[in-house]
Amino acid sequence: MNNLTKTVFIFGDKQADGNAEMKNLLGGKGANLAEMNLLGIPVPPGFTITTEMCRIYLNEGHDKLISIIKNEVTASIKFIEDRTGTKFSDVDNPCLVSVRSGSRASMPGMMDTILNLGLNENIVKGLIKKTNNARFVWDSYRRFIQMYGKVVMDVRPEEGDFVDPFEEILDEAKIQKGYQTDSEFNAEDLKNIAQSFKKLVKKSTGKDFPSDPWEQLWGAITAVFDSWMNERAIYYREMNNIPQEWGTAVNVQAMVFGNMGQKSATGVSFTRDASTGEKIFNGEFLTNAQGEDVVAGTRTPRQITIEGSRRWASLSGIAEDIRSIDFPSLEEMMPEIYQELLGCAEVLELHFKDMQDIEFTVQEGKLWILQTRNGKRTGAAMVKMAVDMLEENLLDEKTAVLRVDPKRLDELLHPIFDQGEIIQSDIIAQGLPASPGASSGRIVFFAEDAQLWSSEGESVILVRIETSPEDLKGMVAANGILTARGGMTSHAAVVARGMGKCCIAGAERLKIDYKQRIMQTENLTLKEGDWISLDGSTGKIYQGKLKTSEAQLTADFEKLMDLSDQYSRLEVRTNADTPKDVMTARRFGAKGIGLCRTEHMFFDDDKIMSMREMILSENEVGRRKALAKLLPMQRKDFEDIFRLMNGLPVNIRLLDPPLHEFVPHDEKVQKELADEMGISHEIIKQKIESLYEFNPMMGHRGCRLGNTYPEISEMQATAILEAALHIKYEGIESRPEIMIPLTGTVEEMQMQKKIINQTAEKIFELYGDRIEYLVGTMIEVPRAVLIADKIAEHAEFFSFGTNDLTQMTFGYSRDDSGKFLPMYLEKGIVKDDPFQVLDQEGVGQLVTMAVRKGKIGRSNLKIGICGEHGGDPASVEFFHNEGLNYVSCSPYRVPIARLAAAHAAIKEDKKINAAAQYAIKRQESLLI
Missing domain, CATH: 1.20.80.30 (Acyl-CoA Binding Protein)
Structure with a gap:
């Protein structure tokens, strides 16, 4: 029977039908079980029912599935019997099996497992x-x-x-x-x-x-297939973009028992530290136990290595003499088993070229490996492992770059607890540092409450005796997770690391009472709603809310970023309006500013009154008087930014929002403004009311403002260009790009460009000097896409404002879509939030069209994007493929975009190379 019709694949006794390349058909677990057999790793015999059978079962039902797989499953049970010397359903010499799920993507704890099947x-x-x-x-x-x-x-x-x-x-x-x-x-x-x-x-x-064991087996197989569609599995898939149509495989395997006494054990090991990335073999085990005990955390697990045991004891405040007697490591208790396990771990990491998460059982002195998979890890560990494995020659540079998920870099970039705060704060308990990071929040004890409180804007810490897969939504909603039970391989620890969320596990001195909703330490009682702070890097739990300080970037991080820039072809800029944001973005490697929103500068206390005076003036004379007050302040802002960017391009968007956003709606402030302007409060009030618009986002804003009140554009162009000339005299280069927002017609573009260029010539004549500058526009109105070739004749660059382009294409208001988008996502009406992940099918087509038409109008047109999508990895890949010059995003997303740009370039090169190889082979076959 060939693989196209085969539904069940056996493995055992160093032979297997499948291999590691067959994850799509056998799932990750089944493919790796087959591969381990081929490597000679001691694996209990078994078989895998394919993912295709999951799809058939879910679509066509129980009877159809059984009719297809019955004969192969029966034969495969016989295969297990022959290799174990046991008999399924036999009273005197029974064959017992485990039934486990196995998707092609790891989904720890999300689907179901049944052990010891076959007993009555x-x-x-x-x-x-x-x-x-x-x-x-x-x-x-x-x-x-x-x-x-x-x-x-x-x-x-x-x-x-x-x-x-x-x-x-x-x-x-x-x-x-x-x-x-x-x-x-x-x-x-x-x-x-x-x-x-x-x-x-x-x-x-x-x-x-x-x-009846056979009834048990069929029930278990179909239940595991059913678990692909349970609530937590669906939620996990949505969170990790795992397609529903993949389905899960089912793995049936001969049972081996870690609960046969003190010479038996079960555990989980990692070839490297999943929290830090350190190259150290580690893990946990329990004697006289089954695998569920280690994950559930119902008993305190012991460490596999002596070093790990000593570290654990130090964190837990246990003296070495007590540790060695009461909590010995596997290395001390079963030294021969330990060495065999270490040897298997080294073989598996070398073979798979990645950190391995290995489940094992010791049955009366015999080691069995039950599973290996690429281990979940924190963002920091992900970076360190990739760089270390590159230096160890396990990986090449491109593979090392691809090994790090761009989204996970977010964990490395955000603040950590301020050390001064930590010194002054009370440590109320100590647990295991299961997933690093720092988080403060109010205590909640149930997943539903974590969701509810979080939706109301509260920061929460989910506190549980131990977590289970049913807690997943609460874990996602929480800032951090704290458990009284469990170790570094508990459910809470593994899932939190996978999410990049701060977690402390195994804080055993905590007493948690769900009914009273309280958490007790030796001398303190905290109730639901009280503030605590978790340091997931040390395992320390603090009372109250702690301040944070900036995260420190490692040499490994810098090396990864250097490699990313080496391979990427898409430049990464930042959206920044203040010196603080600019410095943050430069620190993270931004190669320019892709969006400086000038309106953000007007909200400072020293500028807002002049801005309001300008808006509420009766005529041009009044507006120019107010703008004259704003000019030196805006010019200074641009000087500060140009200095910090030091020769890198700075894209400055002229005033964009509707004017009503700047005016005061508080009566007290209105009266103060009236006094400042020397007019009555009633006139001010009437003027403010006249600015009201039914749909301000599509009203009097963007280039419409500049064309209605050209003196606004004149002032802003003057501030930009004078700032550039001033710093030129300081010996600092600047590269200003003046961006006209919301262009929808050629005439709008022409009118604004004329104002800017005429203003520039006056300034250059006055100063007796010139600087280079560009004038371009934002493409955020669908009509601009349709006439992009004509607009490009007058624009030296395009920058896609994908936020507004998405809003106008869908007809969704960003401010109001929260009322229906969650339901749309849940029901699959839209796959992703289009304001976070670019809608490639719709909005993406507009981008494609505008790029193509724009380059017809101007062959050397510079094209970028400055919407929120500039920091989304999937969107960055799309923009790379469309041939854009740069993406721009918020400062903290710059490293994410840099790595995503490298991923896009490397993936494209791989496709090109694969196509070239195929063409060569095709040509050779034709010649033959």
């Missing part, structure tokens, strides 16, 4: 006889009932209850016995718990728990 009351008895380990068998059975009951039979908390009903039974049993952890249960305890679990299933569903 009779098989339990036979397995006890075989293993002589009743506690292990009953523990495995109760886990199976709990997982299967939740995943397949949908046993959930009753309405209004937040606690898992299975966990309630476990907690009650611990209280009755006086136990602290699940590991204290004996075989009889676990048998009773299993019986209670089965009664719960019957009560909740009206059905008996299934005893």
Whole structure:
């Protein structure tokens, strides 16, 4: 059977039907399980049901799926039986399996898993006889009932209850016995718990728990396919742009048991530190446990390495002599297993050329590798690993650049806690630094509250005993995440790192009471709504709200940026109106200013009164009088910016917003303005009312203002050009680009350009000197796109204002779209928020048309973009492909755009090279 018709792919005993290149068909987990077998890594045998079967199941249903895969699944179970020497559904020598999901993109914890499948009351008895380990068998059975009951039979908390009903039974049993952890249960305890679990299933569903292993298997397979469409998986896909049509594979694998006693264990390891990027093998494990225990954080995990254990103990305040006895590492407890695990890790990282996240189980002294995948990591770790692996010759330069997701750079650029604040603040608790960063917020205990409070503008910290996939929306809404349980590989830690969100896990001295909504430390009680601050780099938790300071950029970051500039062809500028923004953008590598919004300069206290005086003047004489007051202030602003840019281009947009935005609507301020102007308050009030517009965003603004009141454009052109001449005498070069906003006709462009050029000639004559400058326009009106060739005859550059172009193309108001866009996104009416990610199908076509037509009108036309889309990686790639000269974005998005520009260029080169190779092969085949 060939791969086009094959639905199930086996792996085991160093053989496999698939390989790592087949992620689309086998999912990431299935493809890597196959690859590890081919590498000789010890992997329990199993099989993968393809992603194509997920699509068939979701579209055509259960019966259609089973009819297609039944024979292959039956044969594949036989494959597992032959390699394990066991028999599925056999009482005396049972074959037990795990059933796991596996999308082509990693989605940790978002879909469902079932372990220990194949057990029933009779098989339990036979397995006890075989293993002589009743506690292990009953523990495995109760886990199976709990997982299967939740995943397949949908046993959930009753309405209004937040606690898992299975966990309630476990907690009650611990209280009755006086136990602290699940590991204290004996075989009889676990048998009773299993019986209670089965009664719960019957009560909740009206059905008996299934005893037929084949019925269990089909139920588990379809439930895992169903989990592709659960709420948290859908939400995660939307958040990470993972297409729904991909589907998930299902992996069925022989069970290996980490819960068979103290010689058995389970854990998760990383070939490098997922938080910092440091090249150090690390991870966590638990003895006598199954994998869910490590992720759930219900027991404090131990560290794999001695060094990691010592670091953990130091952070937790545990002395070395106590650590070595009570919390020994895997390296100390099972040195031979540790060395074998380390060897597997080194082989896998070298093979996949990336940091690996490896799940493993030790069954009575035998190591098994259950999964490997490219590990989730923080933005800082992503940068460090890429640069380190480049220097280690694991990666070439282009691959190193592509290895870093541009969006993740955002984590490195924002402020961190001010050190002075930290010294003066009280540390109320200490946890593990699961995901770095600094965040302050009000305590909330439930995901729903985090969403609600955040939507109302509150900064929140989600505080949980431990998180689960159901908490995902709350984790996204929160500024930071704090858990009392769990380690560096807990659900909270892994998901937070994937989101680039600050997280502290395993703060075990915290007592969290969901019912009272309080969090207690040894000497402090905090309630919902109280402020706390998390330092995800140290694990320290502070009381109150801490101030922040600027993040420090590393040498690795600078090297990545240098590499990005080496490969990118699209220049990155910044949108900046103040010296502070300009300095920030220069620090982040901006190669110029793509948008200086002059109206932002008028809102300063020393300018706003003169601006209002100009707007409310009765005639041109009054306006010119007020503009004369503004001229020296605006000129100084431009001088400051030109000095800071020191020869780089500065694109300055003339006054754009409607005038009503500048006038006072407060009666007290109106009276002050009337006194300043020497006219009555009533006249001022009437003038302000006359400025009212029904649709101001499409009203008297942009070039319409400059053409109605040419003295405004004259003043601004004078301020720009005189500023340029003044700094020229200081020996500083300037490259001003004067941008006319909202052009929709050739005549508008001509009129404004004439005013600017005539003003320039007067200034140059007065100063006896000249400077070079450009005059261009913003393309933000659809009509300007249609006549771009004609406009280009008069414009030396175009700059796409994609915010307004999007607004006018869709007919969506940016200010009001929040009322319907969330619903549109949820229902799939639009794929992305068009104000954040460029609508390539619609607005993008307008950009394409304007570029093509503009270059017909002027072959050397310079073209850029200065809307919010200039910092969105997907949009940057589009602009690169359209041949733009530059993108411009806010200062903190400059590095993101620089890296995205490099990605776009490298990807284009790869496509060109691939096409060339194909052409060569095609030519060779024709010659043969």
